[in-house]
Amino acid sequence: MTTTGEERTTARGGPLWWSRRRSAVFDWSLAAVSAAECAMEGVPFARDAGIPVPAGVVFGLFAGSVLLVRRQWPIAVVLVSIAITPAQMGFLMGIVGLYTLAASELPRRIIGALAGMQLVGTLIVTxxxxxxxxxxxxxxxxxxxxxxxxxxxxxxLTAPPLLLGLYVGARRRLMESLRERADSLERELQLLAERAEERAEWARNEERTRIAREMHDVVAHRVSLMVVHAAALQAVARKDPEKAVKNAALVGDMGRQALTELREMLGVLRSGDGVGDRRASVPVAAVAAVAARVGEDGEGPCLSELEELVGQSAAAGMVVELSVEGEVRGYAPEIEQTAYRVVQEALTNVHKHAAGAKTHVRLAHRVAEIAMQVENEPPPEVGSASSARLPSGGNGLVGMKERVVGLGGVFVSGPTEAGGFRVSAVIPAA
Structure with a gap:
């Protein structure tokens, strides 16, 4: 079975081997004309051959009707036209059959051989x-x-249909190739669009996670200290009015600082960077920069502020010690901010889960890295006046680990043998 490529469609809507009814009607019309031509040419052929005229007419009808199968068997049509060439019959069938053969996907050597046979046959007979x-x-x-x-x-009779068929066949094959390439390109573009959407969704999730982490680090510590001071204030309000006033002032200061930082972060989130598209990426770098600041000097936290951080916890009733080893030096802002956040979150967890426990904060400046450790002893059996029930979202340790690992460091946390809890982190200095 061979095809000419004339009526290639994905769904067949015509009878038998025709792809469309229009193609079938066209071939039936050509076959009828060819049969009529061969029938008329069968009259002189019968007279010259000495056979009855009706036999020549019937022979012509059968021979001309072979054109009906030109799309299915073009080789058979050409062979029949070559065979009846000596009888000077089937000129239309020869032309149409050769065109169909040249436009098909048969090998060029077969097309050339049959075209040569028809050329030689026509040359000899003429x-x-x-x-x-x-x-x-x-x-x-x-x-x-x-x-x-x-x-x-x-x-x-041979060259025009042959050349026209070769041209039409080549053009159709080219169009099919271009169509396939276009379909392939469309599929690739669709796949790229899906991957881009997946990456965008992943980026949005990452941004939401980072924003949540920044919000947690900025607000949770101060709010936790506020709750601790409020509990202490409630406990000593009647016994020690001066201490109560002091705790109230601390609560107010910390509340104002938390509101300031939260207001600045919300201002960044409402900035015009993503106004044009509600699904545009949030400016996370700017959020992180604003969220990183813990003071009112407009700069991100640094290791030099650890003493102040530890002092705030001590003011809330925590027994905390800070020790620094090695030569103090400066680091990249993201390294100092990450180290600060690790210590901050670890102290916040002590306030939440081990109120009243003695805590040790160690910071080590090494040649190629900076290490920090926050370890608390077991909390006292009886809750102190500063103890309070603080809610926990369970994301503090996860956020610390994400920060440290993001800088190529190592983060370890877990209970100690003595019953306390230890948080350790090592961050490369470069």
Whole structure:
């Protein structure tokens, strides 16, 4: 089975091997015309062959109707047209069959061989007929006319349909190739769009996680201290009014600082960077920069502020010690901020889960890294006056680990053998 590529569609809507009804009607019309032509040409053929005229007409009808299967078996159509060439029949069938053969996807050697056979057959038959006419005196021309007429007729009946069929077949194959490439490109673009959407969704999730972490680090510590001071204030309000006033002032200061930092962060989130598109990425870098500050000097936290951080916890009733080892030096802002946040969150967890426990904060400046450790002893059996029930979201340790690992460091946390809890982190200095 061979196809010409004329009516390639994904769904067949016509009968038998036709892809569309229009193609079937067209081929039936061509077959009817070819059959009528061969039937008329069968009359002189029957007379010259000495057979009954009806037999020649019937032979012509059958021979011409072979054109009906040109799309399914173009080789058979061409062979039949070559076979009836000596009878001077099937000129339309020869032309259409050769065109269909050339436009098909058959190998070029088969197309060339059949076209050569038809050319030679037409050349021989035309040469013989023209020479016979000249011998009978029907044509009174020179001897040059016989080869000229033979060559011109054979080329005229063979070359145009052959070249046109090759051109149409090549053009259709090119169009199919372009269509396939377009479909492939469309699939690739769709796949890229899906991947881009997945990456965008992943980026949005990451940004939401980072914003939540920054919000947690900025607000949770101060709010936790506020709750601790409020509990202490409630416990000593009647016994020690001066201490109560002091705790109330601390609560107010910390509340104002927390509100200031929260207001600045919300201001960044409401900035015009993403106004044009509600799904645009939040400016996380700016959020992190604003969220990182713990004071009112407009700069991010640094290791030099650890003493103040530890002092705030001590003021809330925690027994905390700070020790620094190695030569103190400066680091990149993101390293100092991460180290500060680790200590801050670890102290916040002590306030939440081990109120009244003695805590040790160690900071070590090494050659190629900076290490920090916050370890608390077991909390006292009886809750102190400063103890309070503080809610925990369970994200503090996760956020610390994400920060440290993001800088290529190592983070470890867990209970100690003595019953306390230890948080350790090591961050590369470079």
């Amino acid at each position: 040469f013989v007929r023209v020479r016979q006419d000249m011998v009978r005196g029907d044509l009174d021309l020179g001897d040059w006319f016989v080869p000229f007429a033979s060559i011109a007729t054979s080329l005229g």
